[in-house]
Amino acid sequence: MSDAYLALEGGRVLEARARAPGTARGELVFTTAYTGYEESLTDPSYEEQVLTFSYPLIGNYGVRDERFESDRIHPTAAVALELTDDVAEWLTAEGVPAIDHIDTRDLVTEIRDEGAMKCGIAAGPEVTPEDALAELDACKGMSEHTDIGAQVSVDERYVVEGEGEYDVALIDCGAKGSITSSLTDRGADVHVLPYDTTPAEIRELDPDVLFISNGPGDPANFGAAQELVEEFVGDLPIAGICLGQQVVARALGGETEKMVFGHRGVNQPVRDLRSGRVVMTTQNHGYTVSEPGDLDVTQVNVNDDTPEGLDSDELGVLTRQYHPEANPGPHDSLDFFDRVLELVDRPVATAD
Numbered sequence: 304m305s306d307a308y309l310a311l312e313g314g315r316v317l318e319a320r321a322r323a324p325g326t327a328r329g330e331l332v333f334t335t336a337y338t339g340y341e342e343s344l345t346d347p348s349y350e351e352q353v354l355t356f357s358y359p360l361i362g363n364y365g366v367r368d369e370r371f372e373s374d375r376i377h378p379t380a381a382v383a384l385e386l387t388d389d390v391a392e393w394l395t396a397e398g399v400p401a402i403d404h405i406d407t408r409d410l411v412t413e414i415r416d417e418g419a420m421k422c423g424i425a426a427g428p429e430v431t432p433e434d435a436l437a438e439l440d441a442c443k444g445m446s447e448h449t450d451i452g453a454q455v456s457v458d459e460r461y462v463v464e465g466e467g468e469y470d471v472a473l474i475d476c477g478a479k480g481s482i483t484s485s486l487t488d489r490g491a492d493v494h495v496l497p498y499d500t501t502p503a504e505i506r507e508l509d510p511d512v513l514f515i516s517n518g519p520g521d522p523a524n525f526g527a528a529q530e531l532v533e534e535f536v537g538d539l540p541i542a543g544i545c546l547g548q549q550v551v552a553r554a555l556g557g558e559t560e561k562m563v564f565g566h567r568g569v570n571q572p573v574r575d576l577r578s579g580r581v582v583m584t585t586q587n588h589g590y591t592v593s594e595p596g597d598l599d600v601t602q603v604n605v606n607d608d609t610p611e612g613l614d615s616d617e618l619g620v621l622t623r624q625y626h627p628e629a630n631p632g633p634h635d636s637l638d639f640f641d642r643v644l645e646l647v648d649r650p651v652a653t654a655d
């Protein structure tokens with residue numbers, strides 16, 4: 304008898320072992336990252352998703368909070384072939400269900416073939432397959448989480464001080480902590496602001512850069528951040544990471560679309576079209592920019608040619624689809640933060 308079940312969209316139920324009890328639902332996605340499970344589990348971009356690790360053994364370095372990207376676990380549940388006791392205890396203590404002893408090779412292949420899908424999970428001594436199916440029934444699609452920003456953003460703004468050389472307005476759509484530290488390390492003071500900050504509030508703050516963070520779900524559900532970009536383009540340098548790239552593109556006449564299974568891992572190759580150089584990047588996204596609008600595509604994914612970097616010299620805009628802050632991950636692209644701060648010292652043209 305199993306003590307855990309995973310119900311997949313379509314109704315197939317897989318048996319597993321319970322490692323942290325409870326029921327959960329979400330969009331089933333996978334990461335190919337073989338390291339950085341503490342960073343991934345605390346990445347707010349995984350909100351409302353069930354995270355499957357394709358790497359078979361997760362948790363062998365224990366759990367250390369200095370590696371956390373936020374103050375809680377964000378995926379609604381975790382799935383792996385084998386979770387160590389340390390990571391299972393952490394998930395249990397945080398009330399996040401987890402299951403293992405499931406063939407993640409088959410599961411990841413299915414997600415690759417069928418796409419990221421809804422799922423339901425039930426784990427614990429008393430659960431039945433019907434409990435997992437009930438969770439699946441109640442599961443919403445990612446784009447239906449229309450106010451997902453409220454689940455992950457700060458309620459009140461705060462400042463993280465660097466050296467006071469620049470004032471960055473970081474719109475927190477679910478920002479990873481290391482985006483802030485990458486900026487403070489370079490002398491900037493970072494004003495972490497709620498996802499629904501208004502143009503009037505930005506005007507009052509009078510920052511040097513408007514920076515749209517990463518975040519969960521469909522970028523179409525971040526209308527307030529999009530409005531900020533529309534309002535300040537040409538007046539302020541604008542930067543974005545991941546969801547931030549998607550929001551900036553949408554604000555500047557571009558479009559986004561959902562990918563089949565997305566990019567999640569720490570070895571995604573990205574080619575810079577100007578230098579020809581390829582860098583290895585950390586990624587976590589399920590949507591992509593399908594039309595760049597007023598921006599130029601300057602970097603593409605070597606595997607599938609999707610846009611990885613957009614910019615406009617004229618408008619003072621610079622964005623990345625991947626995670627240059629690289630926690631976890633290769634540090635090949637940390638210079639993105641230097642490029643963003645250089646925009647402050649460059650004059651920008653007006654949008655019209």
Ligand SMILES: NC(=O)CC[C@H](N)C(=O)O
Nearest residue numbers: 517518520545546589590
């Ligand atoms: N890490 C992110 O910012 C993810 C962006 C968006 N939620 C996506 O899935 O594409």
